[in-house]
Amino acid sequence: MQRAGVIGLGDMGSGLAKNLIRNGFETTGFDLSEARLNALAEMGGAPAASVADVGANADAIYVMVMNGDQAKSVILGENGLVSHMAQGGAVILTATIKPREAREIGEAMAGSGIHLIDSPVSGGFPGAQGGTLTMMAAAPDAVLDEFQPVMEAVSATIHRVGDGPGQGQTVKACLQTLIGSIFSATFEASVLAAKAGVKGENLFKVFSTSGAGCGCTNTALENIIDRKFENTGSGIGTMHKDLTISLDLAEELGVPMHTASSAMQIFHAGKAKFPEGDNWACTRVIEDIVGAELHR
Structure with a gap:
């Protein structure tokens, strides 16, 4: 062996x-x-x-x-x-x-x-x-x-x-483009729901049983409504780095990345305010702006 x-x-x-x-x-x-x-x-x-x-x-x-x-x-x-x-x-x-x-x-x-x-x-x-x-x-x-x-x-x-070499990393860059964008959309949707007075549990039930339900959406939303923003094994610095890699590749190849670029800014804001937090901490930045939090 x-x-x-x-x-x-x-x-x-x-x-x-x-x-x-x-x-x-x-x-x-x-x-x-x-x-x-x-x-x-x-x-x-x-x-x-x-x-x-x-x-x-x-x-x-x-x-x-x-x-x-x-x-x-x-x-x-x-x-x-x-x-x-x-x-x-x-x-x-x-x-x-x-x-x-x-x-x-x-x-x-x-x-x-x-x-x-x-x-x-x-x-x-x-x-x-x-x-x-x-x-x-x-x-x-x-x-x-x-x-x-x-x-x-x-x-x-x-x-x-x-x-x-490089071909595995290229596929990973494409994958992280998608995952980072899904995370960011979930962060925004959760704050929209919070501001509108929707219960987190109800939002989770709908999201997880709809066409939008997937591992990325479900994990992000569950951590948000349970207010778990640290020590979940998904440090914000990693996704921030990965999106940087995705956008670097896009720049190299001349590919416009509108959604991933927006996701990068959300993660940049989250990392700036909560450098030791996990991905879901980005939500807290948006929550602070509108003055509403999503709880289960």
Whole structure:
């Protein structure tokens, strides 16, 4: 069985590690937080002293960091994975970064003997912890076949969306455009209902059983009416970053993005006022403007 590794043991990475261990993979991980390393040990994983140590002790390594610069440092740096992994291993890039950054990483890895699987994920904290993530995987079929078991350990659905770096990230950018827009529309609808005197429970029942009902709408509205704006596993900074990536790609390709641009402004306002909040905290900005809150 392949040895697994995880770089970045936060809300998402800790879930990857937990499910790799649960499925019998010898798992080594690294994070800058000592508390997270201790948590990995308690799960049965092997805390590493550095990224290089993970590279030396794993055949397939998930990179779940926050941005492209971090991904490049972890993968390509002097003490990065490429310099320490054995030939034939794979870096599984599950972090969401700009497509062009993934392509740059792929180009830099060419000839290294290390495979790159560009596979951002969807499902958030519940999906990571429950092992039910959706993966958007881009790599040659032979590589995906070889590393499918280690990917199946953390996901419920693996979509093969391309054969090269950047293609997985492109699909994720399109997905986040839609999710961010749905969230933002839900925030606005909830405040409209609050100002009109509608009960949150009634709004939730209608939305969740209508054509507009979906995981994104239901989750957002339920958190709003229960006034859960922190510690739900969906930090506002992540969606803010992801929409930035979507709009950057749109600018690169010359595609107008009217709805996503509006969603970006809503998330920008939410992040400015509630930087430690979750996505749903954006609603509070609009609520403050109109002087009404939606409760269950």
